[in-house]
Amino acid sequence: MRTPRAPRAALLALVVPFALAAPASSAAAFDFADVAARAEALAARPYQVRGKVPDWMLESAGTITYDRWRDIRFRPDHALWRDRGLPFEVQFFHPGLYYDRSVQIHVIEDGAEEPVPFDADRFDYGRNDFADRIPRGVGYAGFRLHYPLKTPAYRDEVIVFLGASYFRALGRDNVYGLSARGVAVDTVEPSGEEFPSFTDFWLETPAPGARHAVLLALLDGPSVTGAYRFEVHPGVETRVAVRAKLFARRRVKKLGLAPLTSMFFFGENTTRGFDDFRPEVHDSDGLLLHLASGEWLWRPLENPPRIDVASFGAHDPRGFGLIQRDRDFRSYEDIETRMELRPSAWVEPLAPFGPGRVELVAIPTETELVDNVVAFFVPDAPLEPGRPIDLAYAVSFYSEHPARPPGGRAVATRRDGGTEKGNERFVIDFDGEALRALPADRPPTAVVTTGGGPASAEILDQHVVKHPATGGWRLSFQLRPKTPPPIELRAYLQTEGHVLTETWSYALVQ
Incomplete structure (x- = not known):
């Protein structure tokens, strides 16, 4: 037991x-x-x-x-x-x-x-x-x-x-x-x-x-x-x-308002190895944030090498939550804990929270037996x-919940060392009804940016291809850092100026 x-x-x-x-x-x-x-x-x-x-x-x-x-x-x-x-x-x-x-x-x-x-x-x-x-x-x-x-x-x-x-x-x-x-x-x-x-x-x-x-x-x-x-x-x-x-x-x-606490041990985006038969071990795999502007932002969770605090400016956010997005048993292969059945939790303000930020805290852990992820709203005052x-x-x-978010979403994030020493390669799968409806010969455009602009890193080898198994789209690119980590990344898909997906957000910390 x-x-x-x-x-x-x-x-x-x-x-x-x-x-x-x-x-x-x-x-x-x-x-x-x-x-x-x-x-x-x-x-x-x-x-x-x-x-x-x-x-x-x-x-x-x-x-x-x-x-x-x-x-x-x-x-x-x-x-x-x-x-x-x-x-x-x-x-x-x-x-x-x-x-x-x-x-x-x-x-x-x-x-x-x-x-x-x-x-x-x-x-x-x-x-x-x-x-x-x-x-x-x-x-x-x-x-x-x-x-x-x-x-x-x-x-x-x-x-x-x-x-x-x-x-x-x-x-x-x-x-x-x-x-x-x-x-x-x-x-x-x-x-x-x-x-x-x-x-x-x-x-x-x-x-x-x-x-x-x-x-x-x-x-x-x-x-x-x-x-x-x-x-x-x-x-x-x-x-x-x-x-x-x-x-x-x-x-x-x-002061952290409406705090949520979860566990992320390792997932598909984890590059260090663990001696475990299960492909992934987590109660949640991302932070979802709905900003007052209407933008939806997705931040995959990490088990970082050191305490990591990510802050997202959010005046009167419409909502935020820690989400267990991957619902496939094969991603966990655990017949006891059934992690694919763990709930997501979504916080929706019923009265304005006011000026402040949503903070995501990730604490290093060598076991699944502790909660190491916290998300909450911090008021400015x-x-x-x-x-x-x-x-x-x-x-x-x-x-x-089909409306969280209502458009395309990032359903998988993977990374490795890329094809050249010093590079990092990211592979992000996006899915959603509107994305599946796009024919393979009319790929959407990917918008990929870094927090420090071209001075912090160079984006290389960027591709968007139809995913033959899901009908969605796969974005891949390589990153050549020019400054020490952390380097903030953002990406989303659009077509003819129309945004099709949430914004994928990631911090390269090592």
Whole structure:
């Protein structure tokens, strides 16, 4: 059995449950405004870590190993709302092992909040003998929401909240892959990254026949607090509408909004070798960006030799996402992980993000067991104490979407050393309905540019040919660098001045 991806040490910081003052008024239903008031009150106080799980329950103590933790099973018949026959139900994760902070769970029933305390009877401890040592009120590590995605007779997992501010969701035909986060703080900054955590959740009891679920969350961390509202719409494409209000305890220079986190170990564009029977190993293979100008940009992912940060100026972007574009099983040949079924995630602002940039961070890795790719929007203005920001966006988890982008797309990127020493050769396959309709004797024109212009590199041996297997078009060219890397590249196909494809973007870093 393949072990789950081990979270980075910093990702494990979960802040424990606690009750703040100023509960909801009995005259009004508990809602987002109440959580925002608690987040604002928290921001005015010094940060304090609460509710640590007892040390003996953590992996470091050796009592609860990975295998023993796996032997703790939630009892499905004890799921929240199971006895009421509602379309949604909730199952909980046991604290311990990696999860050294618990979260407080509440339900909202008829507008009033009620706690859902930890209950060891919800779990089957298997061969473990420590159930009677679990402290009462320790809290849960997280939870998962179930809904009948594939058939009315079975409630499938739809979304999981587990660890820091992470959540993962599934479209109908997906298996788990990449994650989203509530917020990113100082990612790859010299000062070190912070990982604020969701500490409290409020689950609205769904109505009979409901087709979406609503939950609220309180975020806390050394520099940032926040209130969140998630509206989960399961389906072929599961859409999570997010409303958030963020407060600063102290000035945050680099705030990552709507962050997505994924894994890229190696792919068709990887030139260094790995001892692995699989042709490719990744949860996502590219960043897709839709700019306010209407341009679509595709950036293939890399496992770089050193930390690589790519920044894309994006005033009020229309959307961005980490995409698993290659859906062919033969590209992975992995019958356990089924990477061709991993979801893509697309962020769509529902209110303008304002001036800023989309940042793509790639971290070197020698294993597939860590997430090493992060993408988020960074506003130009820092988050300041006393100046909260409001956000509204949706994150969609899905397999395919014909309108992202609506035109031709780069479906494969390959490279080698070319035909002369010092050169780099790139081979990019483009596909799409309009491209397939072009006859072989009327090839489109390729526009290939380098970030520094002719002074940085020379483009040689450029060709565009009809792809006999797909009906699309293959662009190939060689690059002769004149300056040290990194060298930024862009390419797209057009015909008679009409752009046919997204813009392929690449950084030659070695």
